[in-house]
Amino acid sequence: MKRPYKSAGIKSLPLAAALLAFGTLTAGCGANSATAPQSAPERQEAPSSKTDEKAEAAETTAADILKKEYYVGSMIKPEQVDLMNELFRAQNAGDAEAYEALLTADVPEADRGIPFKVEKADIYSVDAESDEGQPVRVEASVQEEKLGEYHPLIYTLEREGEQWRIGGIERSQGPMADETKFTGEQAEIVKLINASTRYRNEGDASAYQKLFAPNAQMGVLEDHPGKVAETLIANVRNPNESDTVIVNVRQRYEEAKKVTNPAYALRKEDGRWLIVDID
Template structure:
């Protein structure tokens, strides 16, 4: 699906590196905490102010539906409950229209600044599961794993949701475009982190253990590339956790490896040392 490109930078929270690693361990354990979510965007044509988000949340709270039999996201599920009011309904409506082939209903759920070609239905979903989400009062990035019909294989998708005229809308729905992320949509520290993750995947796929080792910080015990490491077929970065105070970052790429039908979602703990981002752990 075509991507509505925009530069991604950071919203940051003050967090010690030790605390960042604590958050990292908690999140990779699967409890879904989101203490330092950080993706952010430049101002857009649609309203993305805190007031707009609050208006959308207030309106959606009044109209929030109970879980329907044809919902793909169960709103009684803990992970789904972490979404802002109305977002689960939006994604359920999107997938229903998508699977029904209802192009008009599908396109109506997108934001006004989404290119028309990005509103076209290009695949159908058999199963759907949330994996990671961003926080804050601006655009919300939500990473999910889905099984595509009719193959039954799992893939990743990243949705960007925005508040527009008091309602949540989909700005983009991006599928992975290969083993490396598009670096042109990032800037600042986000760009450097995207480059680092890309290099880790590149060297993994090439079997270059020496180059791979140089991406890690001193004392890391995760810097050895295993000879039988499976190549990565597809990868997306759904969200980045970042501490401005200590230069610590947590990244959760959604990865599909060659020969596997399920997704792998490791957590990368990064540290900025002497102006350079390095990998310290992969869980």
């Protein structure tokens, strides 16, 4: 940018030099419009704080909630991470049409609503037993906007042609896991875990201790901090193939924001499932 001339400087030049300088400046005006002097732009008002807030909100909405580089080499595929990020973007923008477009046609109506805006999200695990092209279950912990509580969620991802879509979103319904989703031995195990949650929340130490095997760890109610607010169980693996199973449970305690991941070790004794340990 050319430095503007000061009037004091022009006055100090001899008359001939001043005329020569003036002629040189004016000679180029018609030859090259790019070098022609421009009028000063009109002064614009500084953007308001509301404008700044909108721009910041738009930038946050467009950002990836899940950082793809964190999951390199994991069970979840890059295109599946992209799908979940698209879902979160639509969720944060309140764009019901874009949100709906990412779902399969058979997603239950209860899973179609946008429950809250997302601040952060972490993936716990991916169902590694699914064959290529079969639905994949992704366990995640999702935090509400403005540093709210985290919630355990399970996303079912399904392949439609060359694209992945959301085939279901399972959310916790409260302190008890959904027993109706399981059958047989799996249902018995989930009922046992729910009983331990119920007695813990009720403060019934005697009933709680009876759920544990003799000489088991963690059978004392005081070993557990606080009451449980949310419980979600994604899977109970192969209880018919062994008398001992480990079940990963997603829980959040009351007055706590984070989701914990206790592993329940259970053993079948005399036809009855009992808790051996909670890690």
